[in-house]
Amino acid sequence: MGEFDLIARIRARCLPRPDVLLGIGDDAALLHVPSNCALCVSVDTLIAGVHFPRDTAAYSVGWKALAVNLSDMAAMGAKPMWATLALTLPEPDYAWLDGFLDGFFALAQAEAVALVGGDTTRGPLSITVTIHGLVAAAKALRRDAARVGDVIAVSGTLGDAAAGLRIDQFSASGGDHAYLRSRLDCPTPRVALGQFLAGRARAAVDISDGLLADLQHVLSASGLGADIEVDALPSSEALREAVVNPHDRTQLQCSGGDDYELLFTLSIEAWQEVCAEAERQAWQVTVIGRVSADTGLRLWQDGKQKALPDTAGWNHFGDSS
């Protein structure tokens, strides 16, 4: 499989679109950016054995490579538009590549994202996706925009992906292990919710490093603190059944990475709007705490303050798991 065969194989999956003036096949893509929007750009790399287990199916690697980037767009309130894909493969493997592209394009088509460029190289498996979205600059969800008294809310459930990664520890327990693993392998970026929050919520971040670590990013950027109710943290039935020890469960929900849920802060009035839309759209959203003028992050349970879990997040240089 030569580099140009590989590019042709990828290019064959790309559909023409009016905002893509020039797609894959030239030195660069040419894209039309509407004049009333800011361009929103983010990049994420996935490395085998660091960001996904080495036994992850090719489909899931392709899905996740795009999903983690779409999650960044969601956290900004942006509409994702265009992606580039830099794919480093150890050896030519059509079956793996086709599986990877199946996963990547399944999500790309679901979210109407066009692949507009890329690079293919030979080396240890690594995928870097750069995503481009659009958002009105004044409505973008920034980390530094939380205010005292804001409600803190999250989408979906927490801790599933972290339990899916460590499922061997919990294999004696019940619960839907396949579901937990799917939350690790094929996370759902909350793109529509993010766009609804733009201009309504104040601050937002996606939960990739773990709830507390990512909340801390918002608090540090905003110069504020927070109080979080442990019993309010949303958990899936699969998590409750697989991880019966409440301490372990809280640990996974607070510090487990790879949730790719949204954490956002907003006024009570905006929260009511979000709840009404969430009901219409069947989005799960949950209040977990409040922003406070007292800096620092405090966990509460049964009216008592709890110690913070040991590891405050997922740091790719501090934790090579």
Add this chain to the structure above:
Amino acid sequence: MGEFDLIARIRARCLPRPDVLLGIGDDAALLHVPSNCALCVSVDTLIAGVHFPRDTAAYSVGWKALAVNLSDMAAMGAKPMWATLALTLPEPDYAWLDGFLDGFFALAQAEAVALVGGDTTRGPLSITVTIHGLVAAAKALRRDAARVGDVIAVSGTLGDAAAGLRIDQFSASGGDHAYLRSRLDCPTPRVALGQFLAGRARAAVDISDGLLADLQHVLSASGLGADIEVDALPSSEALREAVVNPHDRTQLQCSGGDDYELLFTLSIEAWQEVCAEAERQAWQVTVIGRVSADTGLRLWQDGKQKALPDTAGWNHFGDSS
């Protein structure tokens, strides 16, 4: 060195700019794209041992990672604006990182490119830069726009980087080996020339895979052929002195990768404009042939047709050197 220290170290080098509404430190950057321009996007990955020798200085790796992307902007006629950097490092090494950033930012500042986002991960050394530029869509230099009778020209000199890579083969000869190696390690993207060519030249490509391979991309996209004069291929004094065998030299000039010069086609009238500006700017530009309606690529020397060199380019899946 944690991931967040690393990001802080990179972020400290980024200067504020009015077109960067939000830079490094949030889930994504926010950028202002002027309404009269198309957004031009390209991505390139460099892998140690594939795209640069493992003994390459950190400074050169940083420079080259940006240079190869700027070269793509030049080949489109675009003004480079914003870059993202996905950096995968095997282990924390401040000295290496600082050297890398010195090289990256030396070129970024020279070309007024802002670093607006990135990702740092642990793994085998690999660098993926995504570059964003601006060009009026109608003036962009596309590969498919060559016309019969167009002059074919190149910037700079050819074959230096390929000789620099294989300098051991030529070490008995004279020539400035350090110069040849610097052409491999720290190529000069022809950004100003590319912008001048926008709206003047017809087709353009940057020479990364080798002259003939990249010319073939233009010819295939345009459905045309070309006749090239071997003796017209521009060579540096260092190349002529280091590689005394004319056959070897032609091989390097035709098929050696990593030149990062521009190859462009244009009318005689446009060529005269380019020559006048080149004299003012001290750009080296050379006519090497003509676009023909006869498909295929023909080399000529002393009025006789020559066989094409064996390897028609640098294919990262076909050639792991």
